[in-house]
Amino acid sequence: MTEHINGTNVQHVFVVFNPVAGTRDPEDIRRIFDDAFGKASCTYDLYETTGKDDIVSVVEEALQKNPSLVVAAGGDGTVAAVASAISHTDIALAIVPVGTANVLARELNIPINAERACRLIVEEHTTTQIDAMQIDNQRFFLQIGFGIDSLIMRDTPREEKRRFGRLAYVRTGIGWLFGHNPIRFTLVVDGKRYRPKATQISIVNGGAFGIPFLRWAPDIYPDDGQVDVCIVKARSLLDYFLTFWQIVLGRQRVGRRIQYFTARESVTIHADRPIPGQADGELIEELPVRVRIVPGALKVVVPPEGSSGQQKAPERASAKTVEPAEQPVEVSQV
Missing domain, CATH: 2.60.200.40 (Tumour Suppressor Smad4)
Structure with missing residues (x-):
């Protein structure tokens, strides 16, 4: 199931950022957040991981503020941890891929470029439901x-x-x-x-x-x-x-x-x-x-079909x- 979203409806997002993912200077990524969300008049709360985080608790606390979206900025491990934390909710996940392989982003045709991925969040986009594989309580x-x-x-x-x-x-x-x-x-x-x-x-x-x-x-x-x-x-x-x-x-x-x-x-x-x-x-x-x-476990932000970032x-x-x-x-x- 897909749903088309006008990016102007995204008013507040919660961002989980892994500053040691990938090779890019984390300060560059922070500037990208400020620029993309600031131009769209979208407020955001930023949480930077330390490697010892209880991501589920962090995200659950953030959901108390009713964000429009939850953003995972990092590699596939960071994305998986955040996705697992929100997959029991109706909140959509947006991915800013700044890791080494960025496999899930590639699979969903999400722009690998961090600037374009952030713009996708606050511009027109689509959400789709993807399946999960669950081990114990983690997806x-x-x-x-x-x-x-x-x-x-x-x-x-x-x-x-x-x-x-x-x-x-x-x-x-x-x-x-x-x-x-x-x-x-x-x-x-x-x-x-x-x-x-x-x-x-x-x-x-x-x-x-x-x-x-x-x-x-x-x-x-x-x-x-x-x-x-x-x-x-x-x-x-x-x-x-x-x-x-x-x-x-x-x-x-x-x-x-x-x-x-x-x-x-x-x-x-x-x-x-x-x-x-x-x-x-x-x-x-x-x-x-x-x-x-677990079929249809997670709602994810993806490019609209037919856009330059979306391969059919x-x-x-x-x-x-x-x-x-x-x-x-x-x-x-x-």
Whole structure:
């Protein structure tokens, strides 16, 4: 469901800003807030995170002032924390992407430029409802991963991310590609049990990788009431290269190195060894975890369809009917 909003109706916003996200000088971002909101006669309250914040409590207190919107200015971790805090309300989330990857902003075609993202908030925009993936009481909105991505995230120093941006992940990733052995996972997807041997398991609510033009698959959307479970079975440098090439060509659902399953209710994951996880750019608890799918959980500000900041999504299929080329071993009903 979408709703068109006149930006002049946005009179007061609450901003959660992570000043250590990304590579830009935080003082520049503060000036952007003053300029964009000041010109629109929109007042705002600013909260800057410290890394030890209880974002839920911070946002709940701010909601007492009835803001028109809540703004998350930071990377995907900051966005996820704020989104989780307001997803039980009817307040819309606006994103000012100033992080390293900014995957959710890219998925929703929100301008990556901070100035343009702020202008979108106070000018004409649309809101859309996106699904959530819930672990315990916390909700995530793009992807949850166990394997190569979480290991790279754990081992990439914040200082390198600030200095090199997304290239910092590449540097760390090269080391893991040579030294990561496949893991035996146990998955329960909407009641069906699978035991694949894989180097990466991702539960994906949106197709964006965080790298322009690359997607997990062309038919994954954050507002369709379901998620994709992506199983990556690459075991050598050649496998990783061929997997990457499949993604570049848009042939992710063809071949034996990536498998996909659709989940509409829940996904439970176990592994044969301790391994960290990542959810929307932040490290989370080790396995096992249970992920519950929550349709239409969050209202988000996005560009109006057809605007320069909005890329028209490809025509979606009525249902995903593509089956994996090879079933994981030991498939049974639970």
